[in-house]
Amino acid sequence: MVERLRVDLCVIGGGAGGLSVAAGASQMGASVVLFEAGEMGGDCLNHGCVPSKALLAAGKARARQQGDARFGITSEPEVVDFQAVKAHVRGVIDAIAPMDSVERFEGLGVRVVQAPARFVGPRTVEGGDLRVTARRIVVATGSTPMVPPVPGLSDGPYLTNETVFGVDSLPEHLIVMGGGPIGIELAQAFHNLGSRVTVVEMARIMAKDDPELVDIIRRRLLEQGLEVLEGVAVRQVAYPEGGGVRVSLGVSGALSGGVPEGVPEPEGVPEGMSGEDAPREIVGSHLLVAAGRRATVEGLNLEAAGIEPTRTGIAVDQGLRTSNRRVYAIGDVAGPYQFTHMAGYHAGLVIRSALFRLPARVDYRAVPWVTYSDPELASVGLSEAEARETHGEIQVLRWPFAENDRAQAERDTRGMVKVIITPKGRILGATIVGAHAGEVIQIWCLAIQQKLKIGAMAGVVLPYPTLGEANKRAAGSYYTPKLFSERIRKIVRFLARFG
Numbered sequence: 001m002v003e004r005l006r007v008d009l010c011v012i013g014g015g016a017g018g019l020s021v022a023a024g025a026s027q028m029g030a031s032v033v034l035f036e037a038g039e040m041g042g043d044c045l046n047h048g049c050v051p052s053k054a055l056l057a058a059g060k061a062r063a064r065q066q067g068d069a070r071f072g073i074t075s076e077p078e079v080v081d082f083q084a085v086k087a088h089v090r091g092v093i094d095a096i097a098p099m100d101s102v103e104r105f106e107g108l109g110v111r112v113v114q115a116p117a118r119f120v121g122p123r124t125v126e127g128g129d130l131r132v133t134a135r136r137i138v139v140a141t142g143s144t145p146m147v148p149p150v151p152g153l154s155d156g157p158y159l160t161n162e163t164v165f166g167v168d169s170l171p172e173h174l175i176v177m178g179g180g181p182i183g184i185e186l187a188q189a190f191h192n193l194g195s196r197v198t199v200v201e202m203a204r205i206m207a208k209d210d211p212e213l214v215d216i217i218r219r220r221l222l223e224q225g226l227e228v229l230e231g232v233a234v235r236q237v238a239y240p241e242g243g244g245v246r247v248s249l250g251v252s253g254a255l256s257g258g259v260p261e262g263v264p265e266p267e268g269v270p271e272g273m274s275g276e277d278a279p280r281e282i283v284g285s286h287l288l289v290a291a292g293r294r295a296t297v298e299g300l301n302l303e304a305a306g307i308e309p310t311r312t313g314i315a316v317d318q319g320l321r322t323s324n325r326r327v328y329a330i331g332d333v334a335g336p337y338q339f340t341h342m343a344g345y346h347a348g349l350v351i352r353s354a355l356f357r358l359p360a361r362v363d364y365r366a367v368p369w370v371t372y373s374d375p376e377l378a379s380v381g382l383s384e385a386e387a388r389e390t391h392g393e394i395q396v397l398r399w400p401f402a403e404n405d406r407a408q409a410e411r412d413t414r415g416m417v418k419v420i421i422t423p424k425g426r427i428l429g430a431t432i433v434g435a436h437a438g439e440v441i442q443i444w445c446l447a448i449q450q451k452l453k454i455g456a457m458a459g460v461v462l463p464y465p466t467l468g469e470a471n472k473r474a475a476g477s478y479y480t481p482k483l484f485s486e487r488i489r490k491i492v493r494f495l496a497r498f499g
Helices: 016-027 042-046 049-065 082-100 102-107 181-193 211-224 340-356 384-391 405-409 442-449 454-459 469-476 486-496
Strands: 003-012 032-035 111-113 117-121 124-127 130-139 143-145 173-177 196-201 227-230 232-238 245-251 280-284 286-289 293-295 327-329 368-371 376-381 395-400 416-421 427-434
Touching (some): 003 340, 016 102, 016 340, 032 124, 082 102, 173 245, 173 280, 181 211, 196 232, 211 376, 211 416, 245 286, 327 340, 376 442, 395 469, 427 469
Parallel strands (some): 032 111, 173 196, 173 286, 196 227
Antiparallel strands (some): 245 280, 395 416
16 A cells, blocks of 8 residues: 655655755654665765765875875884775764764654655655655655776676775776766875776866866876876776776876876876877786766656756756756756765755745856865865856966965975956955865855955964964965055155154
8 A cells, every 4th residue: 555645745765955955854854754775865975075085184194104204204014904994984973873873863853764765756855665755855865886897897896986895805907987076086185005007098087177186186196106097988898707897098188288297107098008009917916986977866756846857957948846846956966066065055945935835046156066075175256267258358376385384384285276367356266275275265155155355365364383374374375465555665765754
């Protein structure tokens, strides 16, 4: 027997966005049903942000064991107990999981159905033994790893971010297909734990970020001993009977405008490769596919609800409504940014619109994102290229970490603050590469969201010595040409005559 139920709100997906909507709406008095086919907490808690940062922390801990000659400290790293590392990662997940658990949400008054859901009408969703008719519906099904159609890839046990944390032993040689944020983070984490790592990227690593600052990360990876192959495509994958993986490479032709300085000769192409007909093979113990993500819409039966899909997910308007005005889509499935914090932002807008019928429109001017590599890279607002395309004339302000006293004291001067402004000082964007960039960027998020001008940043009083002072110094550089000009010198000399 199928139970029938009428509620105010039906949420499909128990990841960051869906849980935020369900918890908020229920606590505000709405009747809520939540469908989740997999693990509560979604990708972020179980396969993404949380375990990857836990693994990165473990890798950094081992790297610190090697000491640092800059401080006069040397030591030998101990052998990694990989099972203990896995237990650490699992422990972090378990510590956070109760906040996302079925028990907590049922305690908040949410009806949780642990089953896949599908539309059976414009306002009706069915899953498990329950059919729900709701006043409003929210699709928050997230995304899954995208697996490219490489010949032979599906014939063996490749890894994705959903399975890599379950490997039985530390990979001897990890081949990473894809040099985006996920690929770079996991590549560096496993390298720090003791794996040999090769990154294969069709174009440039971290191609969506500022190339000037990405180059600092590239140099760090090469300095650490990772093999980074750019402009290279995976042509075929094979899994030998004795174990491991064999990957055939070819020149991708995806690089344009030249290869970044610092990429090993011959210009990002592995030795022995000179064109499409000159492949090279590399053999590793494990293959990690980190080639991007795709929205999860399979099985939703969107047609039954009159919802228009897109190539990348579900089409939404500025208020996150789909072509069915009673249905919203949020988070990765709606795009354009596939970040946990954006799913939470979307959730707040949907609660405002669906429960209170107040106007709500997305504002993406101050969207931040961070790659938790070493050094970290954080951005908010427009990049230099985007700003030039949109505004034409701009001004670029820079301040290196090498001129920051805290960075010098900690002997970690790799990095830079880069700020994009209009000629009149309106802040358009900021990018930071360096230690704790994800923390240091936050003041720029506020500045752009509140439409502050560069003078507000230049005039703020900050504690000394902190990395955040680099933000103030970058902002202050806007005034340097005027403050130390010959005109100012003449004014000072003139006023000095009067005592």
